[in-house]
Amino acid sequence: MRLSRYFLPVLKETPSEAQIVSHRLMLRAGMIKQASAGIYSWLPLGFKVLRKLENIVHEEQMRAGHIPMLMPTLQSADLWRESGRYDDYGEEMLRIRDRQGRDMLYGPTNEELITDIFRAHVGSYKDLPLTLYHIQWKFRDEIRPRFGVMRGREFLMKDGYNFDVSKEAALHAYNRHLVTYLRTYERMGLQAIPMRADSGPIGGDDTHEFLVLADTGESEVFYDSEITDLKFGDRKVDFDSVEECQAVLDEFTSRYARTDETHDPAIFEQIPEERRRVARGIEVGQIFYFGTKYSEAMGATVQTPDGKSVPVHMGSHGIGVSRLVGAIIEASHDDKGIIWPEGVTPFHVGIVNLKQGDAEADAACEALYQSVTALGLDPLYDDRNERAGGKFATMDLIGLPWRITVGPRGLKNGVVELTCRRTGVSEELPPEQAVEKLAQIYAPFRGTMVG
Numbered sequence: 001m002r003l004s005r006y007f008l009p010v011l012k013e014t015p016s017e018a019q020i021v022s023h024r025l026m027l028r029a030g031m032i033k034q035a036s037a038g039i040y041s042w043l044p045l046g047f048k049v050l051r052k053l054e055n056i057v058h059e060e061q062m063r064a065g066h067i068p069m070l071m072p073t074l075q076s077a078d079l080w081r082e083s084g085r086y087d088d089y090g091e092e093m094l095r096i097r098d099r100q101g102r103d104m105l106y107g108p109t110n111e112e113l114i115t116d117i118f119r120a121h122v123g124s125y126k127d128l129p130l131t132l133y134h135i136q137w138k139f140r141d142e143i144r145p146r147f148g149v150m151r152g153r154e155f156l157m158k159d160g161y162n163f164d165v166s167k168e169a170a171l172h173a174y175n176r177h178l179v180t181y182l183r184t185y186e187r188m189g190l191q192a193i194p195m196r197a198d199s200g201p202i203g204g205d206d207t208h209e210f211l212v213l214a215d216t217g218e219s220e221v222f223y224d225s226e227i228t229d230l231k232f233g234d235r236k237v238d239f240d241s242v243e244e245c246q247a248v249l250d251e252f253t254s255r256y257a258r259t260d261e262t263h264d265p266a267i268f269e270q271i272p273e274e275r276r277r278v279a280r281g282i283e284v285g286q287i288f289y290f291g292t293k294y295s296e297a298m299g300a301t302v303q304t305p306d307g308k309s310v311p312v313h314m315g316s317h318g319i320g321v322s323r324l325v326g327a328i329i330e331a332s333h334d335d336k337g338i339i340w341p342e343g344v345t346p347f348h349v350g351i352v353n354l355k356q357g358d359a360e361a362d363a364a365c366e367a368l369y370q371s372v373t374a375l376g377l378d379p380l381y382d383d384r385n386e387r388a389g390g391k392f393a394t395m396d397l398i399g400l401p402w403r404i405t406v407g408p409r410g411l412k413n414g415v416v417e418l419t420c421r422r423t424g425v426s427e428e429l430p431p432e433q434a435v436e437k438l439a440q441i442y443a444p445f446r447g448t449m450v451g
Contacts, residue, residue: 001347001378001379001380002381002383003380003381003382003383003384003394004383004384006044006380007030007043007044008029008030008043008044008045008394008398009030009033010029010030010397010398011027011028012028014028015027015028017034018148019146019147020147020148020150020216020330021216021329021330021333022147022149022150022325022329022330022333023149023150025329025333025337025338025397026046026148026149026325026329027148028337028397029338029397029398029399030043030045030046030398031043031045031046031049031325032046032148032149037145037153038145038151038152038153038154039153039154040149040152040154042322045346045398046325048346048347049325049340049344049345049346050321052344052345052346053188053324053344054135054156054158054321056184056187056188056343056344057135057158057184057321058135060180060181060183060184060187061133061158061160061180063180063239064131064176064177064180064239065131065239065240066131066132066133066160066180067130067131067132067133068132068133068134068135069132069133069134070134071107071110071113071114071117071134071136072113073106073107073136073137073138073139074096074104074105074107075104075105075106075107075110075112075113076102076103076104076105077095077102077103077104077105078103079112079113079115079116079298080105082112082297083111083115083293083294083297083298084297085112086105089108091141091143092142092143093105093106093108093140093141094108094139094141106139107136107138107139108138108139108140109138109159109316109318110134110136110161111294111314111316112298114132114161115161115294115295115298115300116298117132118130118132118163119295119298119299119300119301122163122302123301123302123303124303125165125302125304125305127302128163128164128165128169128302128312129163129169129172129173130162130163130164131160131161131162131163131173132160132163133159133160133317134158134159134160135156135157135158135321136159137154137155137156137157138154138155138156138157138159139153139154139155140153140155141153147216147218147326148326149322149325149326150216150218150282150326150327150330151218155320155321155322156320156321156322157319157320157321157322158319158321159316159317159318160177160316160317161314161315161316161317162174162177162314162315162316162317163300163312163313163314164313164314165302165304165310165312165313166313167289167291167313169313170289170291170313170314170315171206172242172245172246173289173315174206174249174287174315175242175245175246175248176239176245177287177315177317178194178208178245178248178249178252178253178287179232179237179239179245179248179249181194181210181285181317181319182194182232182248182252183232185210185212185284185285186231186233187343188328188341188343188344189328189332189341189342189344190212190284190324190328190331190341191213191228192212192284192285193210193212193221193223193227193257193281194208194252194257195209195210195211195221195223195257195258195259196208196253196257196259196262197209197258197259197261197286206288207286207287207288207289208253208286208287209259209283209285209286210283210284210285210286211259211281211282211283211284212284212330212331213279213280213281213282213331214280214281214282214327214330215330216282216330217279217280217282217330218280218282218283219259219260219280219281219282219283220259220260220263220279220281221257221258221259221260221278221279221281222256222257222258222260222263222276222277222278223255223256223258223277223279224255224256224257224275224276224277225274225275225277226255226275227252227256227257230251232248256268259281282323282327282330283323284319284320284323284324284327285317285318285319285320286317287315287316287317287318288315288317289313289314290314290315290316291313291314292311292312292313292314293314295312295313295314296311300312300314328340328341328344332399336393336396336397337396337397337398337399338397338398338399339399339401339421339422340399340400340401341401342401342442342445343445345399345400346378346380346398347378347379347380347400348372348379348400348401348402348438348442349372349377349379349380349400349401349402349403349404350379350380350382350395350398350400350402350403350404351365351368351369351372351379351380351382351403351404351406352388352392352395352404352405352406353365353381353382353383353391353406353407354388354405354406354407354408355407355408356383356384356385356386357385358408360408360411361406361407361408361411364406364411364416364431365383365406367431368404368406368416368431368434368435369381371431371432371435372435375435375438375439375442376446377439377442380400382394395421396421400421401420401422402418402419402420402421402438402441403418403421404416404417404418404434405417405426410428413428415428415429415430415431416428416429416430416431416434418434418437418438
């Protein structure tokens with residue numbers, strides 16, 4: 001993409017309504033525009049990042065054998081009355097009535113709808129285990145929407161639902177989801193710590209939230225510092241293996257890590273003082289096992305081998321995809337702007353032409369653009385007739401992890417400048433070597449190249 005043809009409405013001034021870093025930078029970098037309180041239009045740059053995250057989520061869900069689908073945003077109130085949650089959910093649920101006078105709602109979550117789909121089509125234990133998921137827009141009518149996409153009313157969410165014949169099988173699905181989430185967040189350049197949490201209106205006794213540590217987090221968290229040394233890395237896990245998935249859960253949840261809702265000071269004080277940490281965290285996902293809460297209420301049963309009809313055991317698993325964009329910025333920025341991790345950057349490299357209109361500089365930038373594109377990478381070429389300082393400021397603000405700077409002086413010596421956004425370190429290289437280095441840098445991220 002050439003910046004002269006792209007829609008990137010960057011702002012020089014910080015909007016007064018933006019209270020936290022991610023909200024300020026997303027508005028300034030032209031990623032979003034508020035449509036109404038807590039509801040945003042995703043402009044091209046923001047939309048590219050959103051799609052990158054969505055692709056990673058899809059890849060990791062399907063790697064685990066989970067099956068994608070799509071449910072509607074509007075749901076019948078009758079299903080929620082069956083489960084008993086229609087009146088209990090509270091004013092966060094946007095209730096509406098269609099022209100036929102039927103009570104409807106804009107879905108804040110999908111336990112009822114997926115249970116209705118299941119009971120209509122599955123009746124035998126032979127069809128289990130089954131995990132279905134989708135990535136869909138949700139709406140919760142927050143009383144005070146704030147912090148941009150971090151606490152908005154409309155948000156993009158991956159929600160998955162497992163159906164199993166027994167509690168043991170459902171807990172394996174729970175463990176499997178924990179593994180997929182660890183992989184997902186690390187691919188996004190995040191460390192998301194699984195913490196024992198409260199189930200809230202979803203229900204159930206077994207639940208973990210995944211929190212990214214950040215000063216602006218809405219939750220107070222208490223944890224053993226040893227947990228921040230754990231990395232999932234590129235290890236291979238057999239998702240059908242109960243033992244392997246259980247071992248990962250044990251490894252990542254055996255140390256103390258809890259939100260303020262489930263914090264136990266007595267247990268926390270047993271941790272050596274030098275390892276006790278109190279911080280703020282941003283919730284980016286949650287997994288639940290809630291047994292037969294919905295299947296019993298809604299008649300979602302299967303026949304067992306001995307002919308008995310039993311309610312299925314269920315769990316649900318959510319990742320806040322749009323919320324993740326803000327969380328990544330909160331965890332990765334400086335005073336100049338965003339710093340995207342390589343796995344989720346909207347463009348892989350920015351190409352800055354210091355002297356637009358100079359024949360040699362223009363030709364070198366064009367050749368670089370074509371070479372980078374031929375690698376399967378997505379460059380953003382700043383071909384505007386602007387001063388160099390403005391071009392650098394834009395690149396720093398939007399946070400591309402790498403920049404190639406091309407100018408007449410360097411070209412006389414046969415070099416361009418390759419700069420790392422995170423460290424600020426630059427090196428002069430011949431153009432072909434700069435392209436080769438980019439190929440090496442992005443080799444581990446081949447799955448997230450396009451988006």
